[in-house]
Amino acid sequence: MDKPKIAATEPKAVELEEGKKYAFCTCGLSDTQPFCNGAHKGTDFVPHVFTAEETKTAYLCQCKQTNNTPFCDGSHSQIGKPKIG
Numbered sequence: 043m044d045k046p047k048i049a050a051t052e053p054k055a056v057e058l059e060e061g062k063k064y065a066f067c068t069c070g071l072s073d074t075q076p077f078c079n080g081a082h083k084g085t086d087f088v089p090h091v092f093t094a095e096e097t098k099t100a101y102l103c104q105c106k107q108t109n110n111t112p113f114c115d116g117s118h119s120q121i122g123k124p125k126i127g
């Protein structure tokens with residue numbers, strides 16, 4: 043497995059708590075998206091651990107194509123479209 047699985051083609055809204063650590067799933071195999079549940083074991087993927095900077099609703103990436111991990115950057119809208127350039 044060299045590319046992450048696309049868990050969903052839309053972000054997941056989650057309530058983050060300031061100062062709390064989260065393990066974001068980067069492989070796409072977790073059943074508890076967008077967070078890691080250990081399903082990456084046996085792959086080269088590891089979770090992206092981050093600390094929430096503020097308490098807020100955040101939209102976390104589930105397509106695993108974002109360039110702003112763990113947050114959605116809209117990349118899911120390009121899935122399946124031909125790359126230009």
Ligand code: FES
Nearest residue numbers: 067068078081082
């Ligand atoms: S289950 Fe995907 S990174 Fe852990």
